[in-house]
Amino acid sequence: MAATKLFDTGFVVVILPALENLEILRSEFADLQVDAVLHGPPDRVDVKRLRERQGLTQEEFATEFGLDLSTLRNWEQGRSEPDTATRTLLRTIAAHPAAVHAALKRQD
Incomplete structure (x- = not known):
């Protein structure tokens, strides 16, 4: 098949x-x-670098992409790591931020 x-x-x-x-x-x-x-998802994501490349503060990035601010801060400070699904989302944000933003804003 x-x-x-x-x-x-x-x-x-x-x-x-x-x-x-x-x-x-x-x-x-x-x-x-x-x-x-x-x-597949990357093994690691440099969340701070990704956010800074988007030109967003932590608060803006969290709001823009539906992430918990305290979780985002924990990732950036190395206290925790994003799970597999979140690493996939972050990879998608890095490649196509406008598409992710549009998908999250849609009201079906």
Whole structure:
């Protein structure tokens, strides 16, 4: 089924239970002219740097993206780390802040 979807749409997501070597997988897929890309949250996020690149204060960043201010401060001061889902959100904010802002402001 995945191969059919790949050839029909040019895109497919495959979840692998374990991956020992991404480069070997990419090499094997390259023979089929398929690019293998690993997706997932980053191991760490420099929250303070991300916020500063947005030109926002802690209060503004927390309000803008629906984050708890005290939690944001804890991340920035190294007292705690964002969980997996939050690291994914932060990566998305870094890449597309306007899209995240728009999505959070929508009233469906």
